[in-house]
Amino acid sequence: MLENAWQSIRRLPLYVQLAVWLLFLPLMLGLWIWQTGWPQWLRLFLVASLAWWNVMVFFPA
DSSP: OOHHHHHHHHTTTTHHHHHHHHHHHHHHHHHOOOOSOOHHHHEEEEEHHHHHHHHHHHHHH
């Protein structure tokens, strides 16, 4: 499912891709990290760190 989402966004025209990246930056970063060839433990750590950072930014204690 993540692969399908990444491929469908990559097929869009460049200006639409830029708009999607700007509107959904945390999600797009997560998809980009997940599609890299890095070890799975590193990808999981980075995606979890990105999720934690987003929660802290949008819902500060």
